[in-house]
Amino acid sequence: AQKITQTQPGMFVQEKEAVTLDCTYDTSDPSYGLFWYKQPSSGEMIFLIYQGSYDQQNATEGRYSLNFQKARKSANLVISASQLGDSAMYFCAMRDQTSNTGKLIFGQGTTLQVKP
């Protein structure tokens, strides 16, 4: 069965420092997609970054990068130069490859608090 695991319920980081949010996944399909979303306290779900299983390079989007380690089945999100506005819940998700419409399977989420 496909599964996403986020083992850090909460994380703290000092403003301007980098932080890594962990995500491990389980799938037997060689082709898959991994996503990170940010959910601020206002509740909306904001897409951050995507990594395809066949992508040759780790994904980057501005201050967000993905540390993709296929052999370890991990897709950790790295946020560089943290800002106060980065305080939010972060969800890792995987496209369900058994789904004919590609529904997403989400992890439990990690709450990030950025300290001034």
Place this chain on the structure above:
Amino acid sequence: EPEVTQTPSHQVTQMGQEVILRCVPISNHLYFYWYRQILGQKVEFLVSFYNNEISEKSEIFDDQFSVERPDGSNFTLKIRSTKLEDSAMYFCASSEVRENIQYFGAGTRLSVL
């Protein structure tokens, strides 16, 4: 930048009442989804919609739930007779094709009293 729009942002209803949650997906997208997030828990898939019909639904999506695309732009989720446990944030999402990124709306917070 195109976005998924959901209304209302917050809906309060009495148990047993019907509610309709509305979504306007991104205009050139073909796949539509509803997800649910009970407070403090992870996001769960409810249903997906493609080519004007339900493509897939979860075990949560029972006979109390229905979805419609009444015109070319709106996508609605109806809960026929709400229960206390339906209280949650409901997200609509859309993607251009199955393999693409799913973009989410800001959600509707449903409170059933």
